[in-house]
Amino acid sequence: xxxxxxxxxxxxxxxxxxxxxxxxxxxxxxxxxxxxxxxxxxxxxxxxxxxxxxxxxxxxxxxxxxxxxxxxxxxxxxxxxxxxxxxxxxxxxxxxxxxxxxxxxxxxxxxxxxxxxxxxxxxxxxxxxxxxxxxxxxxxxxxxxxxxxxxxxxxxxxxxxxxxxxxxxxxxxxxxxxxxxxxxxxxxxxxxxxxxxxxxxxxxxxxxxxxxxxxxxxxxxxxxxxxxxxxxxxxxxxxxxxxxxxxxxxxxxxxxxxxxxxxxxxxxxxxxxxxxxxxxxxxxxxxxxxxxxxxxxxxxxxxxxxxxxxxxxxxxxxxxxxxxxxxxxxxxxxxxxxxxxxxxxxxxxxxxxxxxxxxxxxxxxxxxxxxxxxxxxxxxxxxx
Ligand code: RFL
Numbered sequence: 001x002x003x004x005x006x007x008x009x010x011x012x013x014x015x016x017x018x019x020x021x022x023x024x025x026x027x028x029x030x031x032x033x034x035x036x037x038x039x040x041x042x043x044x045x046x047x048x049x050x051x052x053x054x055x056x057x058x059x060x061x062x063x064x065x066x067x068x069x070x071x072x073x074x075x076x077x078x079x080x081x082x083x084x085x086x087x088x089x090x091x092x093x094x095x096x097x098x099x100x101x102x103x104x105x106x107x108x109x110x111x112x113x114x115x116x117x118x119x120x121x122x123x124x125x126x127x128x129x130x131x132x133x134x135x136x137x138x139x140x141x142x143x144x145x146x147x148x149x150x151x152x153x154x155x156x157x158x159x160x161x162x163x164x165x166x167x168x169x170x171x172x173x174x175x176x177x178x179x180x181x182x183x184x185x186x187x188x189x190x191x192x193x194x195x196x197x198x199x200x201x202x203x204x205x206x207x208x209x210x211x212x213x214x215x216x217x218x219x220x221x222x223x224x225x226x227x228x229x230x231x232x233x234x235x236x237x238x239x240x241x242x243x244x245x246x247x248x249x250x251x252x253x254x255x256x257x258x259x260x261x262x263x264x265x266x267x268x269x270x271x272x273x274x275x276x277x278x279x280x281x282x283x284x285x286x287x288x289x290x291x292x293x294x295x296x297x298x299x300x301x302x303x304x305x306x307x308x309x310x311x312x313x314x315x316x317x318x319x320x321x322x323x324x325x326x327x328x329x330x331x332x333x334x335x336x337x338x339x340x341x342x343x344x345x346x347x348x349x350x351x352x353x354x355x356x357x358x359x360x361x362x363x364x365x366x367x368x369x370x371x372x373x374x375x376x377x378x379x380x381x382x383x384x
Pocket of ligand 1: 010011012013014015016033034035036041045046047048049050104126127128129153154155156158159181260278279280281287289290291292293294295296
């Protein structure tokens with residue numbers, strides 16, 4: 001006989017932990033199974049830019065203390081291209097919203113501590129190997145556990161997503177672009193997020209904290225992270241960021257480098273039987289518009305309310321989960337795709353490469369000059 005729990009969550013990332021915390025606040029019996037060890041998930045550096053809705057969810061549900069204490073608000077981004085640069089202060093555009101910069105590993109650390117404080121059960125170092133969505137049962141090396149409801153928050157390559165039936169659609173796109181994602185132990189070099197479009201490819205700069213900065217370099221799809229030396233990374237960043245014209249980068253040791261392939265995919269629907277998908281398990285989004293963790297938090301809030309109602313016998317929220325979240329996911333995917341085409345030039349071998357390059361320049365000019373275009377950008381950049 002399998003152990004029983006009301007809501008069984010697979011994965012202790014932002015999606016699973018926000019969901020678990022909100023359910024515990026409503027008194028729902030919850031168990032999270034996480035394959036990593038606690039130190040591992042609490043030190044895994046990924047996202048850093050939380051949108052306005054995420055900051056609201058965390059604050060409203062008593063999960064924002066660390067973010068309010070140590071995060072800082074960010075309201076400007078800069079675009080470098082050709083021989084110029086322009087800045088957009090998005091706090092003065094769109095809905096007037098800003099980002100809060102707070103590293104994902106710090107948020108995950110806060111969420112784990114709070115979840116345990118709220119009486120949530122969490123087992124690290126447990127890998128779910130099999131999932132039955134119709135009964136809500138999962139298997140791991142030591143046995144079986146059955147959830148009255150099961151939630152897959154185990155990322156885009158997780159076992160819960162693979163348990164969706166063939167009838168569920170999986171809309172997938174490989175953008176054919178790779179980034180070298182780098183963390184540098186160095187203060188930020190500019191006060192704004194900076195996107196540089198250069199003939200060699202895209203380069204990005206974004207703050208993560210007072211002493212840590214994230215950089216991105218567009219690289220060849222088959223490049224390996226190890227092939228890039230620290231010196232090579234700083235030289236290429238300097239070239240693409242045009243440091244001779246705009247000032248040098250504040251360098252420091254590179255503490256992490258990894259290749260990120262820009263991919264998107266969306267599962268539809270987000271439910272099968274007693275199982276629901278949330279976060280990257282539901283929809284993988286390229287980091288070009290910094291939306292992944294924000295979508296995860298949005299879905300966790302919607303699902304926590306629906307599950308709480310369901311435990312009391314009202315399943316309408318569960319029925320509405322896919323139709324509520326999928327349009328928001330697709331809005332984010334659409335904007336992320338828009339960002340990808342803005343930040344990256346065409347492949348050199350593309351037959352219309354020259355045409356596409358001038359078109360991109362025209363779009364950047366429009367973003368620089370058109371207030372309407374800037375409002376569109378700001379609204380989508382910070383919003384979900
Ligand atoms: P996570 O964070 O991947 O957590 C999934 C958890 O599930 C566990 N797991 C299992 N546990 C048990 N059994 C199994 N069989 C399991 N399989 C997996 C894993 O160990 C893991 O702990 O998914 P979640 O919660 O959906 O959160 C998604 C976010 O982590 C992700 O979307 C963001 O990091 C994306 N992202 C960004 N999002 C933003 O909103 N703003 C940003 O600024 C931002 N920057 C980024 C990013 C992602 C990046 N990378 C690494 C792709 C920057 C980068 C470089």
